[in-house]
Every structure is written in C-alpha cells, then in structure tokens.
Amino acid sequence: MAEATLSYKRVLPPHIHSTASLAKRNWGQLIALAPLFVTACLTGHAEILRVLLICLVSAVAFEFLAGKLFHKKESLRNGEAVLAAALFSLLMPSRCPSEVVILGVFSAVFAAKELFGGTGNYLLHPLLLARVFLQLCFPKVMSEPMLLAGDGNIWVLAAIGLGGIIFLKQKQGYWKTPILFMATCFICEALLGGQAMPLTFFSAVLFTAFFLLADPVTLPLTRRGTMLFVLCAALLSSRLSSEGFSIQGVGYAILLMNLLTPWLEVWLKPTPYKTKNQFKATYLS
Amino acid sequence: MPSPKNNPKGRILVQTVPTLIPFTEVESGVFQVAMILSNKNHRVTMTAQGAIPEKKKRPGRKAIGIRLERKKDASLLNWNLKRPYPPEKIHIPIPVAAEPCVRVGDIVQTGQKIAEPKGPGGVSLHASMPGVVERIENFPDAVGRKSLMIEIRKHGEPKPIPAAEARKGWTEIPAEELLRIFQYSGLVTTDPRMEPVHVKLGRHAGARTIIINGCEPEPYITGEQVLTLSHPVEILKGAELLKKALGAVPTPINFRGSEMGAVPATVDPQKIKIGAEKIIFALENSNLEMMELIKSKIYFLKWEHAEVRSVPALYPQGLESTLLQAWFPGEEEKAVVFPASTAFAAYEAVALGKSFYEKVVTVGGECVVEPRSLWLPIGISFHDAIQACKGVMREPQKILMGGPMAGTVQATSEVPVMVGTTAILALPKEVVKDAIAEPCIRCNLCVDHCPVSLSPAMITLAADQKEFATAEEWGVSECIECGNCAYVCPSKRPMLELIRLARSRGEAAVGHG
Ligand code: SF4
Ligand code: SF4
Numbered sequence: 036m037a038e039a040t041l042s043y044k045r046v047l048p049p050h051i052h053s054t055a056s057l058a059k060r061n062w063g064q065l066i067a068l069a070p071l072f073v074t075a076c077l078t079g080h081a082e083i084l085r086v087l088l089i090c091l092v093s094a095v096a097f098e099f100l101a102g103k104l105f106h107k108k109e110s111l112r113n114g115e116a117v118l119a120a121a122l123f124s125l126l127m128p129s130r131c132p133s134e135v136v137i138l139g140v141f142s143a144v145f146a147a148k149e150l151f152g153g154t155g156n157y158l159l160h161p162l163l164l165a166r167v168f169l170q171l172c173f174p175k176v177m178s179e180p181m182l183l184a185g186d187g188n189i190w191v192l193a194a195i196g197l198g199g200i201i202f203l204k205q206k207q208g209y210w211k212t213p214i215l216f217m218a219t220c221f222i223c224e225a226l227l228g229g230q231a232m233p234l235t236f237f238s239a240v241l242f243t244a245f246f247l248l249a250d251p252v253t254l255p256l257t258r259r260g261t262m263l264f265v266l267c268a269a270l271l272s273s274r275l276s277s278e279g280f281s282i283q284g285v286g287y288a289i290l291l292m293n294l295l296t297p298w299l300e301v302w303l304k305p306t307p308y309k310t311k312n313q314f315k316a317t318y319l320s
Numbered sequence: 321m322p323s324p325k326n327n328p329k330g331r332i333l334v335q336t337v338p339t340l341i342p343f344t345e346v347e348s349g350v351f352q353v354a355m356i357l358s359n360k361n362h363r364v365t366m367t368a369q370g371a372i373p374e375k376k377k378r379p380g381r382k383a384i385g386i387r388l389e390r391k392k393d394a395s396l397l398n399w400n401l402k403r404p405y406p407p408e409k410i411h412i413p414i415p416v417a418a419e420p421c422v423r424v425g426d427i428v429q430t431g432q433k434i435a436e437p438k439g440p441g442g443v444s445l446h447a448s449m450p451g452v453v454e455r456i457e458n459f460p461d462a463v464g465r466k467s468l469m470i471e472i473r474k475h476g477e478p479k480p481i482p483a484a485e486a487r488k489g490w491t492e493i494p495a496e497e498l499l500r501i502f503q504y505s506g507l508v509t510t511d512p513r514m515e516p517v518h519v520k521l522g523r524h525a526g527a528r529t530i531i532i533n534g535c536e537p538e539p540y541i542t543g544e545q546v547l548t549l550s551h552p553v554e555i556l557k558g559a560e561l562l563k564k565a566l567g568a569v570p571t572p573i574n575f576r577g578s579e580m581g582a583v584p585a586t587v588d589p590q591k592i593k594i595g596a597e598k599i600i601f602a603l604e605n606s607n608l609e610m611m612e613l614i615k616s617k618i619y620f621l622k623w624e625h626a627e628v629r630s631v632p633a634l635y636p637q638g639l640e641s642t643l644l645q646a647w648f649p650g651e652e653e654k655a656v657v658f659p660a661s662t663a664f665a666a667y668e669a670v671a672l673g674k675s676f677y678e679k680v681v682t683v684g685g686e687c688v689v690e691p692r693s694l695w696l697p698i699g700i701s702f703h704d705a706i707q708a709c710k711g712v713m714r715e716p717q718k719i720l721m722g723g724p725m726a727g728t729v730q731a732t733s734e735v736p737v738m739v740g741t742t743a744i745l746a747l748p749k750e751v752v753k754d755a756i757a758e759p760c761i762r763c764n765l766c767v768d769h770c771p772v773s774l775s776p777a778m779i780t781l782a783a784d785q786k787e788f789a790t791a792e793e794w795g796v797s798e799c800i801e802c803g804n805c806a807y808v809c810p811s812k813r814p815m816l817e818l819i820r821l822a823r824s825r826g827e828a829a830v831g832h833g
Binding site: 056154208254258 | 386388539645649650718720722724725726727728729747751752755758759760761762763764765767768770771772773774775777778794795798803806807808809810811812814816817820
C-alpha cells in the first residue's frame with residue numbers, strides 16, 4: 036500500500052533553515068520568567084520555590100511516562116516540560132498542599148496535553164484547564180493567596196514587566212498580541228472601574244499577556260484570528276468574574292475562546308493572492 | 321515632498337530615511353547621485369541637469385519575504401568573467417523539441433549546430449566546445465532524471481574563438497525575423513524554466529512591458545550581477561530587441577497537446593504589432609552601484625521608455641512571479657519577465673550572430689577555493705566547473721544546482737550544466753545541517769512569510785493527515801514552492817515535501833474524480 040510508506044527525504048529545498056527552534060522558544064520563555072522567581076524569593080515569597088520544585092519533578096516524571104507510553108521524547112528534549120512546570124507553579128497558590136499540586140500537574144501535562152496528542156495538538160490550554168479543574172475540585176485550597184493575585188507587590192509587577200520586555204526582545208511571537216490584550220484590559224477597567232487591588236490587577240494582566248498567551252498552540256492560525264481571539268479573551272476575562280479581572284476569569288475566558296479557535300481559523304483564513312486579485316478584477320473594476 | 325524640478329539648486333532630495341548613501345561621482349562627475357532608501361517604497365532619486373522627474377508612488381503590496389544572509393561577497397571578489405580551459409568531455413543535453421543533426425564521429429566546432437529544432441516550438445542546439453561527437457545517449461542530468469545528451473570529447477588543441485563581427489543593420493531587423501534568429505541561435509531563457517525565448521515571447525504577445533530581471537534573491541548567486549556590471553549596454557540593447565520581438569504575431573505551437581503561442585482571443589493582432597512600450601530594469605535595492613550604472617546608461621542612451629525599479633532585497637522578491645505580483649497585481653499578462661542574461665544572449669545572437677552555447681554561472685559555496693561567476697559552456701560537468709575555480713577545500717556535504725532556497729541536490733558532480741543552471745554550490749555541513757522535524761506549534765510564522773498569502777501550516781497539516789482535498793481547498797495549487805515556510809518554521813517541518821505530496825495527490829484526485 037502506497038499510503039503506508041509516507042517517508043520524507045530531506046533532499047528537497049530549502050537547504051538552509053532559520054535558527055529558530057522549539058527548544059529556543061521554550062528556554063527563551065524560561066529566561067523571561069527567571070526575574071519573577073528571583074523577585075519572589077527576595078521579597079519573602081520563597082515558598083513558591085517549593086511549589087516550583089514539586090511541579091518540576093512531577094512534570095518531568097509525567098512527560099517521561101507519556102514519552103514511554105506514546106513513544107516520543109520531544110517534550111523532554113526541548114524544555115517544554117520545564118516551561119510548563121514553571122508556568123503552572125505560578126498559577127498555584129503559594130501554600131498549596133503537595134498532592135494537589137501533583138494532581139494539577141498530572142491533569143495539565145498528562146491528561147490535558149499528552150492525551151490530546153502532545154505538543155501542538157491540544158485544543159485547550161492545558162495549564163489553564165488544569166487550573167480550572169482544580170478550582171472546581173478544591174475551591175477552598177485554590178482561593179488561597181497566590182503570588183500573582185492576593186499578595187502581589189510592586190516588585191513582582193516590575194519583574195513581570197521585565198520578563199515581558201525580555202520576551203518581546205526575543206521576537207518569538209507577534210508583539211501586537213500582548214499589547215492588544217493589555218490595552219483592552221486597561222480600557223475595560225478604566226471604563227468599568229471597581230478594582231480593589233490595582234497592583235494585583237496589573238500583574239495578572241501582564242502575566243496573562245506575556246506568558247499565558249505566548250503558547251501559540253491554542254491560538255488561531257492566522258494573524259487576524261489571533262487578534263480577534265485576544266480581543267474577545269480580554270473582554271471576556273474582564274467581565275467573567277464578579278470581582279473583575281482575575282486569573283480564574285482569564286482561565287475561563289481563554290478556554291472559552293480556545294473552543295472557538297477552529298472556527299476563527301476557517302472564518303479568518305488568509306486570502307490567497309490569486310483569489311484576492313480575481314475577486315478584485317471581477318467586482319471592483 | 322518637493323520634486324527636483326522645483327528644487328532650485330538641482331540638489332539632492334533628502335527624506336528622513338534610515339540609510340543615506342553619500343554622494344558618488346559617476347561618469348567623470350557629470351552626475352551626482354543620491355540613493356535614497358525609504359522604508360516603504362525603495363526608490364532611487366537622481367538629480368542632474370535635466371533631472372529625471374520623481375516618479376509617482378506606485379500602489380503595491382507590502383513586500384513579503386525573509387532577509388537571508390546574502391553571502392555574495394565571496395564570489396564578487398573575483399568579478400572579472402573568465403572562461404575555463406576546455407575540459408576533456410562535455411555532455412550537452414538535447415532539448416525535448418530538438419533533433420540531433422550530427423552523427424557519432426563527426427568533428428564539430430564551437431557554435432556549430434548539433435541539433436535542429438523540431439517543429440515551430442523547438443530550438444536549435446550548438447556545440448559549446450570543439451571536438452569529436454563521441455556518443456549520443458541518455459546520461460543522468462541535474463534534475464534527477466536521465467535525458468538524451470550529446471557527448472563531445474576534446475579533439476586537438478582548442479583554437480581561440482575568433483572575435484565576433486557585428487551583423488550589418490541588426491537594429492533594423494523586423495520582429496518576425498528576430499523570432500527566427502532567436503530560434504535558430506538556440507536561445508532559451510536562462511532561468512530554471514528553460515523556455516525557448518521565441519515561445520515565451522509568443523506566449524506573452526500583447527504584453528506592454530518587458531521586465532529585465534537583474535535580481536538574484538538567493539544567497540551566493542552573483543551571475544546576473546556580474547554580467548550586468550560588465551555588459552550593461554549590451555543587456556539594454558538586448559532588452560530593446562526583446563521588446564521589438566514582442567511585436568511579432570505568434571504562430572500557434574502545438575506543445576504537448578496544447579496550443580501555445582497562439583494569439584489569445586482577447587488580444588487584437590493589430591495591437592500586438594506595436595510591440596512592448598516599456599522596459600523596466602528590476603534590480604535589488606542592495607545593489608546601489610548597479611542601479612547607478614544602469615540609470616546613467618539609460619539616461620545617456622536617451623531612452624524615455626526605460627526605467628530602473630528596485631525591489632527589496634528579500635527572498636523571494638525578485639523572482640519572476642513575485643516581480644509580476646508586486647508591479648502588475650491582478651494583470652500579470654501585461655508584462656513579461658526575462659533574466660538579464662537572456663537579454664544579453666539575445667543581443668549577442670542578433671548583433672553578433674553568435675549562437676547560444678555558454679552562460680554565466682556562479683560556482684560558489686564555502687567549500688570552493690575560489691568562488692566566482694564565470695562563463696561556462698553548456699554541458700560542462702559540475703566537477704570540471706568546480707575544478708575551474710581551483711577545486712574544493714574540503715568535502716562538501718551537498719552539491720546544489722541553484723541556490724540554497726530552491727536548488728536541487730546532486731547525487732554526483734558528474735552532471736552537466738544546463739541552460740537553467742544559475743549556480744553550482746558546494747556547501748559544507750555547517751550550512752546545510754539536517755534538522756529533526758517536530759510537531760507544528762501553530763506559531764503563525766509560515767503564514768506571515770508566504771509571498772502568495774497561503775496558510776502553509778494548514779496545508780501541510782492537512783497533507784500530514786492525508787486530507788488532500790482540504791489542502792486543495794486551502795490553495796496548495798497556488799504555492800510557488802519558494803521554501804520560505806520551511807525556512808522559518810521553528811519546528812523544522814518538511815513543508816515542501818508535504819506540499820509536493822499534497823499537490824501530486826490533489827491533482828491525482830482531481831484527475832480521477
Ligand atoms: S506555501 Fe509555497 S509559496 Fe507559501 S511560503 Fe510555502 S513554499 Fe512559499
Ligand atoms: S512555521 Fe512551522 S510550527 Fe509555525 S505554524 Fe508554520 S508549520 Fe507550524
């Protein structure tokens with residue numbers, strides 16, 4: 036059967052490639068996250084390191100397990116597991132019990148990501164999905180203060196800002212995406228008002244814009260689609276929870292938009308050059 | 321912005337621009353030329369006595385492309401064009417529409433006809449080296465097939481080629497006669513498509529503009545650039561000849577079952593007779609000397625109908641299809657593109673009566689001792705061509721015909737140079753290292769860099785799932801196979817492999833259904 040033997044031989048052009056790689060992207064994001072962890076330790080939130088450690092160990096373990104089960108090892112090689120662990124530790128309350136953290140990592144890395152097909156194939160943001168899942172299971176534990184919400188301070192905000200600048204410098208994504216997200220959130224907030232803790236609000240918005248929206252897998256595959264996605268996500272997350280913008284609200288908003296992604300993709304697909312010109316020639320002249 | 325006319329001092333206009341090249345003296349100081357690169361629309365502004373008026377801003381698409389490391393300097397160090405010493409043997413590929421007219425054992429001279437055109441769509445073929453016809457057989461060629469070639473072995477000592485004499489009254493030759501000269505000089509476009517020039521002219525009858533393409537968006541390749549710098553006037557005259565030849569009413573050519581070259585129903589034959597009205601010389605905006613040179617030549621030739629336009633030095637801006645897209649969006653049939661070297665060959669064929677048997681090829685890549693552009697006889701093997709540049713320093717990882725973005729890998733260096741060979745590159749493994757493909761992370765980079773606005777990620781994801789109908793729906797047939805998407809992909813996915821697969825399967829599906 037000819038269908039079964041689809042093998043690609045690397046003899047076709049191009050023979051040169053850009054230096055971008057998944058590993059570079061992931062480690063780049065980790066570098067952008069580093070200031071945040073350092074600041075957390077220096078400003079007396081060192082217990083985040085405990086969560087981070089548990090996340091790291093369990094994420095690597097689950098990825099290893101998944102790699103053995105599904106016969107692939109990309110996620111360990113390109114630093115994806117480490118990045119997921121670092122981001123997830125920031126989404127958890129700082130004093131969260133270990134078994135809850137491990138359950139969260141399991142649902143993020145194993146259930147929400149690898150069971151959906153691993154890198155690049157999942158439909159819903161795995162970290163946010165796990166976070167929402169924990170929220171529903173352990174509402175009490177999960178409403179403890181976290182680094183980003185509750186006991187945020189000016190230094191944490193500055194660290195996230197610095198991370199954002201590092202992230203933009205790396206030119207990994209499209210710079211308009213985080214800017215649009217932040218602008219929309221700020222405008223919503225200014226119009227609707229009622230933010231009790233402005234620092235927390237700022238750090239949550241910045242963190243979402245730079246780190247949660249940096250995972251392109253769950254975003255639409257067109258620029259226009261991405262912009263619309265971000266706009267809707269920002270509007271939704273500002274209005275979803277009763278106390279205004281919060282990480283929980285962001286979770287629901289992004290997951291909801293994730294469900295719309297395939298539709299956005301098809302609706303806003305790029306118009307091929309020829310089709311565009313044929314259209315112009317037929318209707319506009 | 322003030323135009324040069326109302327600028328009393330006749331001085332240079334200065335915009336707020338990122339790069340400003342200092343004034344240069346060209347042609348014994350008659351000209352003061354400023355090259356002003358504006359961000360959006362790269363243009364050359366030049367003022368002198370009787371300044372060339374500022375051109376209107378052209379509506380155009382934003383140029384899409386990638387900035388590659390150009391690596392051209394190495395081969396530009398030796399920029400005088402030389403001819404190699406004739407090799408032991410050459411293998412001249414016979415075009416499909418030609419019939420060999422020599423027999424094994426015949427002694428041929430340089431430029432002698434060795435194959436006759438078959439039908440009106442064929443071209444003749446000429447020996448590129450004096451010698452004995454050794455064999456007429458199938459040999460492997462540079463595109464991975466076997467094709468019929470004439471093997472010529474060196475015979476005796478090579479004689480110097482006598483200097484060509486100008487054909488009398490060559491500027492007065494009518495258009496139909498020009499087409500016949502092109503056909504019997506064996507003139508073929510020097511791009512990888514290798515279409516006979518008279519066929520291409522016929523196919524584009526009714527076009528109003530000739531674009532002479534001096535761009536080489538691929539890294540390493542400098543052939544057109546070197547040729548343009550050494551023979552600017554010849555190329556311009558060749559362009560004039562091509563422009564005139566466009567005025568011939570074409571005869572229909574039956575080519576592989578379809579009519580080619582027939583006058584399209586929408587074109588009035590009377591209008592064709594006018595020929596083209598305009599010549600555009602397309603150059604990359606990184607090539608400032610070249611632009612100055614061509615501009616001054618056009619100015620002193622007093623050609624109102626010729627102009628220089630620049631394209632951003634991005635890959636694939638400067639390929640035939642992207643030039644047409646950028647300047648004639650939606651009405652590509654109004655212009656026809658010829659490489660500068662084809663215009664040069666047209667000049668030589670008509671003015672000097674020289675048949676087409678050699679072309680400028682860049683032999684380059686990090687592995688070659690003395691990378692350069694040089695005249696190579698058609699049919700010389702890649703090995704001999706590299707030897708003419710003092711061989712290789714170390715074993716190359718890949719030998720390519722063409723540039724690293726769109727070239728083809730060679731299994732052996734014993735394949736012959738064809739008319740469409742623009743470069744022979746010997747690349748080390750540091751440059752062409754292989755990558756492991758990872759899953760698509762939908763990062764959108766390929767979508768941003770596709771010059772024809774496709775969604776390469778969607779197409780290849782569909783092809784991966786063997787959903788060839790979906791790939792077709794997303795426009796895989798419009799892909800120009802430039803390779804941008806595979807270049808930028810951080811996951812190093814085999815995009816072109818998938819695109820070709822989708823194309824072949826999609827066509828098969830359409831054909832059967
Ligand atoms: S899809 Fe085709 S035209 Fe578009 S970037 Fe890829 S190779 Fe080039
Ligand atoms: S560049 Fe590669 S990883 Fe990014 S969307 Fe395209 S195919 Fe996917």
